[in-house]
Amino acid sequence: CFCELEGSINDCSCDVDTVDHFNNMKIYPRLQSLLVKNFFRFYKVNLRQECPFWADDSRCAIRFCQVENCEEQAIPQGIKDKGEHKEKAAFKYTREAQVGGAACSDGEDFDSSLGFLDTSISDQAHREFELWAKHDEAEEDFCIVDDHEEGSQYVDLLLNPERYTGYKGESAHRIWKSIYLENCFGGNNETANKFSNYVPHLDLRDVCLEQRAFYRIISGLHSSINIHLCSKYLLSESKDFLDPQGIWGPNVKEFKRRFSPETTGGEGPHWLRNLYFIYLIELRALAKAAPYLRREDYYTGIAEEDDEVKLAINDMLSVIENFQSHFDENALFSNGIASIKFKHDYKEKFRNISRIMSCVGCDKCKLWGKLQTQGLGTALKILYSEKLNLATESGLWDKPHIEADPIFRLSRTEIVALFNAFGRLSNSIYEMENFRRVLR
Numbered sequence: 334c335f336c337e338l339e340g341s342i343n344d345c346s347c348d349v350d351t352v353d354h355f356n357n358m359k360i361y362p363r364l365q366s367l368l369v370k371n372f373f374r375f376y377k378v379n380l381r382q383e384c385p386f387w388a389d390d391s392r393c394a395i396r397f398c399q400v401e402n403c404e405e406q407a408i409p410q411g412i413k414d415k416g417e418h419k420e421k422a423a424f425k426y427t428r429e430a431q432v433g434g435a436a437c438s439d440g441e442d443f444d445s446s447l448g449f450l451d452t453s454i455s456d457q458a459h460r461e462f463e464l465w466a467k468h469d470e471a472e473e474d475f476c477i478v479d480d481h482e483e484g485s486q487y488v489d490l491l492l493n494p495e496r497y498t499g500y501k502g503e504s505a506h507r508i509w510k511s512i513y514l515e516n517c518f519g520g521n522n523e524t525a526n527k528f529s530n531y532v533p534h535l536d537l538r539d540v541c542l543e544q545r546a547f548y549r550i551i552s553g554l555h556s557s558i559n560i561h562l563c564s565k566y567l568l569s570e571s572k573d574f575l576d577p578q579g580i581w582g583p584n585v586k587e588f589k590r591r592f593s594p595e596t597t598g599g600e601g602p603h604w605l606r607n608l609y610f611i612y613l614i615e616l617r618a619l620a621k622a623a624p625y626l627r628r629e630d631y632y633t634g635i636a637e638e639d640d641e642v643k644l645a646i647n648d649m650l651s652v653i654e655n656f657q658s659h660f661d662e663n664a665l666f667s668n669g670i671a672s673i674k675f676k677h678d679y680k681e682k683f684r685n686i687s688r689i690m691s692c693v694g695c696d697k698c699k700l701w702g703k704l705q706t707q708g709l710g711t712a713l714k715i716l717y718s719e720k721l722n723l724a725t726e727s728g729l730w731d732k733p734h735i736e737a738d739p740i741f742r743l744s745r746t747e748i749v750a751l752f753n754a755f756g757r758l759s760n761s762i763y764e765m766e767n768f769r770r771v772l773r
């Protein structure tokens with residue numbers, strides 16, 4: 334079978350078999366039970382944001398593109414309140430750091446100290462600090478987080494599984510093309526030409542590691558999305574146009590069309606391999622952020638479930654930390670001054686990709702596209718965050734009473750996106766095993 338991939342994963346010290354086994358036996362089952370928990374199933378996102386690049390052609394009429402709204406009362410109160418609470422806490426910390434006060438406060442009550450802030454500083458100063466804090470945090474971001482903007486809403490991911498929607502043609506192609514074109518660093522015409530006929534075949538021998546990695550990441554994401562639509566394909570639909578129900582299941586023919594060497598000019602198996610590359614990147618990010626993620630409270634207000642989630646996270650992070658062949662993030666951006674510029678460009682390009690997601694012409698694809706690019710952006714932020722390195726080097730994580738938040742912070746939305754995005758990749762690798770079995 335063409336999808337029987339073998340050998341090492343390019344630019345990594347790990348092979349496909351090892352990842353298959355590790356994912357399918359250890360990670361996939363754990364994620365399956367974790368991602369149905371309330372903390373992870375409600376994702377805040379803005380699906381109404383205008384496309385900043387071209388006239389909006391994004392209102393697709395296909396019935397399977399629609400995102401089903403959830404009932405307000407289905408969202409645990411703790412999730413709604415916590416967003417508020419965290420924001421205030423972050424503001425307080427950042428302000429303290431700025432005025433040179435103690436950045437950490439053992440068990441101090443946020444709200445009471447905010448009461449003090451509210452009365453002791455003017456609104457103007459408050460706003461300035463807030464802007465300063467946001468700017469400071471955004472510096473490290475590889476992604477635009479739009480969950481604060483007007484029009485953002487909570488979406489129940491379980492009500493809206495990623496699957497075949499029928500979104501295709503010019504609109505879908507324009508998105509993929511724009512995303513791949515972001516890989517043209519430094520306005521290099523030759524590279525741009527390689528992408529310009531859209532089929533994004535890039536001779537990877539010609540380009541530096543950072544550019545290869547960029548391409549592999551995007552291609553891996555593209556493979557993952559397309560594997561999902563093949564594994565949850567619309568096999569039979571209701572005759573009633575208003576009825577969104579149908580029968581969904583794996584479509585082997587579609588999988589072959591998208592990935593076999595015969596139909597893809599020999600590229601399909603490489604695209605599948607790239608899925609393993611992006612998987613290893615996100616896996617490494619989880620391992621690196623493990624001390625931080627263990628300290629999160631995963632608060633929904635449902636005490637029993639929150640405890641369960643914390644235990645499950647701890648268990649999964651331990652499994653991930655014990656994985657032997659992690660991706661070496663230091664291989665990228667390690668070439669002195671040139672790397673600083675490269676890293677800056679990388680951030681810009683990934684932020685642009687997250688903007689492009691607002692142009693996706695199918696709401697359900699947009700939802701999962703936004704979530705997966707945000708999860709990826711969060712993984713890159715973790716891997717290349719100076720602040721996280723600083724917190725780790727200074728041993729902040731080992732001191733239970735000291736909050737490292739002012740140094741490194743992830744919002745709830747980023748954490749939800751990170752775990753769900755990784756869950757999507759894990760699911761794709763698992764589904765590949767099913768396709769392999771049938772194709773064998």
Ligand code: FAD
Nearest residue numbers: 496497498499500501505508532552555556562604698702
């Ligand atoms: P496309 O997938 O559109 O690919 C276009 C070209 O890119 C191919 O002809 C090939 O040359 C190249 N290519 C394909 N795969 C790779 C790869 N892995 N690496 C490198 N190059 C590659 N559809 C759904 O049904 N459900 C969804 O949830 C969904 N989500 C989407 C999310 C986003 C952000 C986007 C942009 C599209 C989404 N789509 C979704 C649409 C889907 O990805 C395809 O675009 C669509 O099915 C049309 O497929 P296609 O055969 O024309 O090739």
